[in-house]
Amino acid sequence: xxxxxxxxxxxxxxxxxxxxxxxxxxxxxxxxxxxxxxxxxxxxxxxxxxxxxxxxxxxxxxxxxxxxxxxxxxxxxxxxxxxxxxxxxxxxxxxxxxxxxxxxxxxxxxxxxxxxxxxxxxxxxxxxxxxxxxxxxxxxxxxxxxxxxxxxxxxxxxxxxxxxxxxxxxxxxxxxxxxxxxxxxxxxxxxxxxxxxxxxxxxxxxxxxxxxxxxxxxxxxxxxxxxxxxxxxxxxxxxxxxxxxxxxxxxxxxxxxxxxxxxxxxxxxxxxxxxxxxxxxxxxxxxxxxxxxxxxxxxxxxxxxxxxxxxxxxxxxxxxxxxxxxxxxxxxxxxxxxxxxxxxxxxxxxxxxxxxxxxxxxxxxxxxxxxxxxxxxxxxxxxxxxxxxxxxxxxxxxxxxxxxxxxxxxxxxxxxxxxxxxxxxxxxxxxxxxxxxxxxxxxxxxxxxxxxxxxxxxxxxxxxxxxxx
Numbered sequence: 001x002x003x004x005x006x007x008x009x010x011x012x013x014x015x016x017x018x019x020x021x022x023x024x025x026x027x028x029x030x031x032x033x034x035x036x037x038x039x040x041x042x043x044x045x046x047x048x049x050x051x052x053x054x055x056x057x058x059x060x061x062x063x064x065x066x067x068x069x070x071x072x073x074x075x076x077x078x079x080x081x082x083x084x085x086x087x088x089x090x091x092x093x094x095x096x097x098x099x100x101x102x103x104x105x106x107x108x109x110x111x112x113x114x115x116x117x118x119x120x121x122x123x124x125x126x127x128x129x130x131x132x133x134x135x136x137x138x139x140x141x142x143x144x145x146x147x148x149x150x151x152x153x154x155x156x157x158x159x160x161x162x163x164x165x166x167x168x169x170x171x172x173x174x175x176x177x178x179x180x181x182x183x184x185x186x187x188x189x190x191x192x193x194x195x196x197x198x199x200x201x202x203x204x205x206x207x208x209x210x211x212x213x214x215x216x217x218x219x220x221x222x223x224x225x226x227x228x229x230x231x232x233x234x235x236x237x238x239x240x241x242x243x244x245x246x247x248x249x250x251x252x253x254x255x256x257x258x259x260x261x262x263x264x265x266x267x268x269x270x271x272x273x274x275x276x277x278x279x280x281x282x283x284x285x286x287x288x289x290x291x292x293x294x295x296x297x298x299x300x301x302x303x304x305x306x307x308x309x310x311x312x313x314x315x316x317x318x319x320x321x322x323x324x325x326x327x328x329x330x331x332x333x334x335x336x337x338x339x340x341x342x343x344x345x346x347x348x349x350x351x352x353x354x355x356x357x358x359x360x361x362x363x364x365x366x367x368x369x370x371x372x373x374x375x376x377x378x379x380x381x382x383x384x385x386x387x388x389x390x391x392x393x394x395x396x397x398x399x400x401x402x403x404x405x406x407x408x409x410x411x412x413x414x415x416x417x418x419x420x421x422x423x424x425x426x427x428x429x430x431x432x433x434x435x436x437x438x439x440x441x442x443x444x445x446x447x448x449x450x451x452x453x454x455x456x457x458x459x460x461x462x463x464x465x466x467x468x469x
Contacts, residue, residue, distance in 0.1 A: 002065045003029035003052050005155055008083055009073035010037050013127070015045060016134035017073065017100070020159045022049050031060040061090040067151055068095040071125070076103045084111060093119025096148045100125045102262055105176030105183060109348075112144065112175040121148030124175070126182020128365035129161070137161035139365035140169035141185070141357075143178025143350075161364025168360040173350035180344055181357055184337050187266030187280040189367050190259075191333035191421060192230050194283035198419045199326045200234075202408055205415040206311040206318060211248035214238040221323055225397070226330075228369030257287040266340070273343045278428050279333040282420035305416030318411065324404030329425035331398060334375060335388035336428065355379035389432060398429065 006029035007018050018028045029052035032038050042053040054060035061068065068091055072083050080099055087097060097120060099108065108124035115122040126141035127134065140160045142149060149171045160169035172178045203209060209217065218235035222228070240249045263284045270277035289296075311318065338354055345352035358375040362368055378391040388394050409426055412419035431437060446452040448467045456463055 001027055001050070001052055001063070003027045003063050004065060004069070005029075006031065006052075006054075006060055006064050006068070006070040007073060008032070008060070008070060008087070010041055011073065012131050013100075013134050014073035015041060016131055017071075017127070017138075017159075018051065019045060019049075020135050020137070021155065022046075022051060024158045026050075026155060026158075027052070029054055029060050029063045031055075031057060057086055058090065061087070066092075066094070067121075068092075069098065069151065069155070070096070071098040071100045073100050076101045077107070080107070081111070084115070088115060088118065088120060091118075091120050094121070096121040096123060096144075096151060098123040098125050098144075098152070099179075100127050102126070102182065102186070102260065103179050104265060105180040108143065108176040108179045116145075121145050121151075122175075123148060123152065124177075124179035125156075126172075126178050126185065128182065128185055128361075128367075130366065133161065133364045133366075137168070137364050139185075139360050139363065139368070141172050141178045141181045141360065142169070143172045143174065143176055143180070145174060146171070160360075163359070163363040166359060168363045168365070170353070170356040170360050172357070173345070173352055176348070177345075177350040177352065180348075180350075181341065181352070183262050183266055184341050184344075185361065185365065185367060186262035187277070187340075188333055188337040189230075190263040190266075190283040190287070191280045191337075192228075192330060192367055194286050194421045195279075195326055195329045195333065195425075196230060196234055197286075198412070198417075198422050199322045199408075201417050202322055202412050202415070202419065202422075203319065205308070205417045206411055207315055211238045211250060217319060221326075224323070224327075225371055226323065226327055226369075228371075229366060230369075254293070255290055256293045257290040259284070259287050263287070269344070270336075270340050273340070273347065275336075275340045275343050276428060277336050277340060278424035279329065279336055279421050282424045286418070286420055306414065308415050318407070321404035321407040321411070324401035325408035325422055328398055328401040328405045328429070329422050330369075330371075331388065331394055332425035332428050333421075335394075338375075338379075338388055339386075353379075353383070354385075355383065387432065389429070402429075 004026040007014055008031050010030055010032040018030055021028045027050045030038060031054040035055050038053050038055060052063040054063060070087060072080055074080060074083055080103060084097060103124060112122040121144055123142055123144035127138050129138035137160055140156050142152060142156060156169045157167040160167040172181050215235050215238035218231055222231045222235060237250055238248060242249045242252055267277055267281045267284050341352055355376050358372050358379060362372045374393050378388060379385055385391060389398060405426060409419060409422050443454040447454050447464055451464055453462045453464045
């Protein structure tokens, strides 16, 4: 049997992806560095299905139809380079090597350039949706040559999630475009998750709902404009009880978050390009601070916040205000993420299509949400949109939610609750909408101590003042 595509790396994501491919009618070759892993798959989930269970890399390559297509699903970094070093000598001009992991986009650009010299197409493909998405239909973000995409499109667009008849898979652009878009997706995911956590923290401090009440709150929110995968799973998290203690599992989970690096990459490159990314940046900071558990416990015994009293206001009104703050801040996170993608697109000449990007995030991926339909519409209507806030729908939404947004941040301050992403989102909104900022004083300071010069509001030119006379 000749395989339509092959996959190297049968961890959970790799297994689920090949099962997805096979279920859509494709013959798939599978290979893993440990032969035992292939044998286990052959005897288990892959039994009786249209797979080539390759025991050697040569057997794997020999089973692939031309142009050969092989997707690598191993840990980012050196392991990807190691697989390419073994695979490339067995491939010919016109064949396609695909990296489906979360690789750094500059690594993808480097690999694409090196393999292009040998006539081999190299694709960096972002895959979002976790284990379930990989099996049932993920959001797929391919980056590579147009010629290579023609060979891959029939497979990827068939295995992707589908929303309103459209597959959640589009060609993003050349070389590192696919991995960069996936990185930005992950950055927005960081922001989304932190914003939800801050909504939880404010309500917990002021109203102290039970886990069951929190489940009801998030279930109701998921019926509004906040309808999304992350809100949905949050409501389910509050419902789950620990079989050992009978307590809600969320209450026994240690408040120490992990991360794999894509958030830090996103923020680092935004700073390098001079793009404001305060919501995602504060979300990354919050994860780092959470990891300092021992220091925080020690500090809590020394540093005291404001003395607070039981909340005497309208509980329903505060819940609604926090909901509005979450929605408005979510808009800011996406707005900043899309601005970053725009700058990267110009820097690398990728020609990213923001309507396409938003459309493929509507299904399959972790950040899928109802309002991505509105983002898709906004960029398809106005491809040159400078900032998502300027779209009429989102401008109106921000105007409507602004009072609740401010109330939620004020409540966080009153109760001493850290809300870095809510606050930074509001600051970004207030800064962007301001015709005048206090940067005039900042420029005067820079000119005072470093003769960095300044521009004037009353006439053109570059000036320096004699501050010491």
